[in-house]
Amino acid sequence: xxxxxLRVRMVVYMPNTAFFTxxxxxxxxxxxxxxxxxxxxxxxxxxxxxxxxxxxxxLVDGFIREEIMVKIMGDMLMITPEKLEGxxxxxxxxxxxxxxxxxxxxxxxxxxxTLVLSGAAGILVEGYKEAIVVDVRTYPMRSVEEPDxxxxxxxxxxxxxxxxxxxxxxxxxRLRDPMLTVETMQLGKRTKLDIAICYLDDKVDxxxxxxxxxxLCKIEANTLTMxxxxxxxxxxxxxxxNPFPKVRYTERPDAAAAIIAEGSIVMIIDNTPAAMIVPxxxxxxxxxxxxFYFPAIIGTFLRLVRITVSALNFLxxxxxxxxxxxxxxxxxxxxxxxxxxxxxxxxxxxLLIIEMIVDTLQLAALNTPxxxxxxxxxxxxxVLGEFAVKAQWLASEVVLYMAFVAIANxxxxxxxxxxxxKISRLFMLVATAIFGMYGFIGSFLLVFIMLATTKxxxxxxxxxxxxxxxxxxxGRLFIRRPLxxxxx
Numbered sequence: 025x026x027x028x029x030l031r032v033r034m035v036v037y038m039p040n041t042a043f044f045t046x047x048x049x050x051x052x053x054x055x056x057x058x059x060x061x062x063x064x065x066x067x068x069x070x071x072x073x074x075x076x077x078x079x080x081x082x083l084v085d086g087f088i089r090e091e092i093m094v095k096i097m098g099d100m101l102m103i104t105p106e107k108l109e110g111x112x113x114x115x116x117x118x119x120x121x122x123x124x125x126x127x128x129x130x131x132x133x134x135x136x137x138t139l140v141l142s143g144a145a146g147i148l149v150e151g152y153k154e155a156i157v158v159d160v161r162t163y164p165m166r167s168v169e170e171p172d173x174x175x176x177x178x179x180x181x182x183x184x185x186x187x188x189x190x191x192x193x194x195x196x197x198r199l200r201d202p203m204l205t206v207e208t209m210q211l212g213k214r215t216k217l218d219i220a221i222c223y224l225d226d227k228v229d230x231x232x233x234x235x236x237x238x239x240l241c242k243i244e245a246n247t248l249t250m251x252x253x254x255x256x257x258x259x260x261x262x263x264x265x266n267p268f269p270k271v272r273y274t275e276r277p278d279a280a281a282a283i284i285a286e287g288s289i290v291m292i293i294d295n296t297p298a299a300m301i302v303p304x305x306x307x308x309x310x311x312x313x314x315x316f317y318f319p320a321i322i323g324t325f326l327r328l329v330r331i332t333v334s335a336l337n338f339l340x341x342x343x344x345x346x347x348x349x350x351x352x353x354x355x356x357x358x359x360x361x362x363x364x365x366x367x368x369x370x371x372x373x374x375l376l377i378i379e380m381i382v383d384t385l386q387l388a389a390l391n392t393p394x395x396x397x398x399x400x401x402x403x404x405x406x407v408l409g410e411f412a413v414k415a416q417w418l419a420s421e422v423v424l425y426m427a428f429v430a431i432a433n434x435x436x437x438x439x440x441x442x443x444x445x446k447i448s449r450l451f452m453l454v455a456t457a458i459f460g461m462y463g464f465i466g467s468f469l470l471v472f473i474m475l476a477t478t479k480x481x482x483x484x485x486x487x488x489x490x491x492x493x494x495x496x497x498x499g500r501l502f503i504r505r506p507l508x509x510x511x512x
Contacts (some may be wrong), residue, residue, distance in 0.1 A: 087143030171275035198281035232482035253297035323504035337432035
């Protein structure tokens with residue numbers, strides 16, 4: 025584990041920061057009170073004595089590597105008075121008697137306490153004004169298996185985990201460039217959540233980077249226990265009723281490395297495997313990792329299919345509904361979309377019912393054990409589909425189009441974008457049902473205006489490169505170019 029002593033920006037809102045003194049008894053008494061070692065069984069304060077000096081080690085049981093701590097304590101117990109001659113500073117003591125690479129000294133009690141609570145071992149030694157911190161952290165971690173939401177047919181089958189330092193290591197493995205910069209920051213008064221801001225120093229947009237850091241420093245939340253979602257909600261003030269996602273997530277280190285190489289910024293958050301990509305535009309969601317593990321022509325085909333399906337996901341239901349309620353606008357070649365068989369419920373009500381049924385099935389499948397999920401989906405689709413049509417509750421056309429929309433939601437990996445399409449689609453349906461053709465046109469224009477006026481967390485337009493228009497960047501979104509000297 026690496027303790028982030030360089031480029032650390034501690035965003036901790038605790039007043040009256042205290043500092044250690046050369047009074048060992050006072051230091052120990054203060055830290056015992058701040059850490060409340062007598063109130064929690066997993067907070068350990070271990071007294072040791074060597075060469076007529078007293079020392080106390082603070083740690084969280086379960087976070088440290090015991091074999092390393094035993095080695096450090098053994099070396100300290102072997103210290104003799106003769107060896108301590110001339111050692112007057114904490115830094116000298118750490119360099120001479122603590123045989124471990126990742127050590128630091130500090131006088132700030134709040135910073136010391138935060139590092140101890142995050143898993144490092146803190147050592148107070150009699151006669152020194154600064155405490156010593158040794159990074160012997162180890163966290164429980166699952167395997168780096170491929171994420172369920174971003175599977176690929178070819179390419180590496182590994183994903184980010186909940187431990188920040190392992191995630192940054194997977195990025196370093198792919199970008200062996202000293203320009204790769206990993207800055208750390210802590211957010212939340214109580215959670216002190218670690219985040220890492222990753223970018224290429226010679227390619228990143230300085231304006232976007234500066235604005236992102238300023239926005240992060242303005243977060244004054246007490247707790248950020250929901251990780252990336254808590255941070256995003258704190259960054260997206262004034263856009264809470266806009267359903268479209270302002271950032272993109274990835275759990276794949278290869279995708280994150282590629283995005284960093286393009287000049288974007290990736291934020292890795294401790295305790296979550298999802299890395300946040302900023303800035304992100306609406307059209308970025310049309311790209312997928314699979315596009316780049318196939319030849320360029322196949323990747324382009326997959327991307328065009330994804331764009332087409334996403335557009336149909338958003339438009340097919342409102343357009344179909346407005347046409348069947350205004351049959352005079354249906355051309356002869358589209359007569360097959362008309363509903364011929366009588367049904368008991370109005371079409372608008374049927375559409376709302378199936379929208380709710382689809383969400384209910386998804387939520388039920390999420391809470392169903394894996395061994396039963398496939399059979400549950402089959403039973404649900406048969407019972408709620410075929411029998412509802414036979415009972416003339418639902419029109420078969422309604423079931424068909426809604427089934428297509430439900431499948432189209434999985435054409436892209438962003439769950440948030442799928443629900444943004446759903447909410448916008450429902451808004452257009454309600455407006456069309458109330459105001460007819462004018463409601464359809466007006467609601468469509470309102471959704472477009474909302475997209476056009478939305479800004480990402482770094483201030484860039486959400487519809488970039490369409491607004492403002494950039495022909496070269498727009499072409500790259502639709503066509504997956506092969507790797508070359510000027511496209512790498």
